[in-house]
Amino acid sequence: MLYEAQGIRRFIVVCGYTDLRKGITGLSQIIEGNFHLDPFEKDVLFLFCGRRGDRFKALLWEGNGFLLLYKRLEKGSLSWPRTPDEVASLSKHEYRLLLQGLNPVQPRVREVNPKTAF
Numbered sequence: 001m002l003y004e005a006q007g008i009r010r011f012i013v014v015c016g017y018t019d020l021r022k023g024i025t026g027l028s029q030i031i032e033g034n035f036h037l038d039p040f041e042k043d044v045l046f047l048f049c050g051r052r053g054d055r056f057k058a059l060l061w062e063g064n065g066f067l068l069l070y071k072r073l074e075k076g077s078l079s080w081p082r083t084p085d086e087v088a089s090l091s092k093h094e095y096r097l098l099l100q101g102l103n104p105v106q107p108r109v110r111e112v113n114p115k116t117a118f
Helices: 024-035 092-099
Strands: 010-014 044-049 055-061 066-072 087-090
Touching (some): 010 024, 024 044, 024 066, 087 092
Antiparallel strands (some): 010 087
16 A cells, blocks of 8 residues: 555655654644645655664545554665755655665665676
């Protein structure tokens, strides 16, 4: 369900570190207070990640209540965008890249030493 994101028209990544002990009220306050966005906007998924990068939360207003999702990866971690001080909006394709562990906001190409590449 989370990967397919049926019915979601906008994905917003809250860059940087978020205290994942926060619940619906605390995450809503971050959306409103820090970024001046409306957490009650329907079909908009807000994504938050903690320091470890192996778990994240998502907040979605469904019209009659909030849906709070929590995911912990068993292996590996997400390459979450950390440096922008603002919220980044993603396309559905970029959202799927993020869930695969890639950073669609600031992609980085790792340099390879030609002497050790083979």
